[in-house]
Amino acid sequence: MANGLPIITTDTNNTSCYTAHNENGFIIKSNSIDDLKENLEFLINNKGTIIKFGGKSLDIIDQNHNPNKIYNKFFSEKLSL
Secondary structure (H helix, E strand, O other), rough: OOOOOOEEEOOOOHHHHHHHHHHOOEEEOOOOOOHHHHHHHHHHHOOHHHHHHHHHHHHHHHHHHHHHHHHHHHHHHHHHO
């Protein structure tokens, strides 16, 4: 995500909590070769989607996982206690 790439992950691991299905990647059925194949083929045939999903991945990283934002949020909330 931090490299501006789309994500393909499964529905049975914790990586899926970082993925917005059809926004920055795909959450596929665990152990489903057919689901993986279908989504990989979709990305290969829709290069614009790779760019769109990659941009959304960067947005998600910046909004939710930016170290400076996390630091500022932590200390602003901690000081207001």
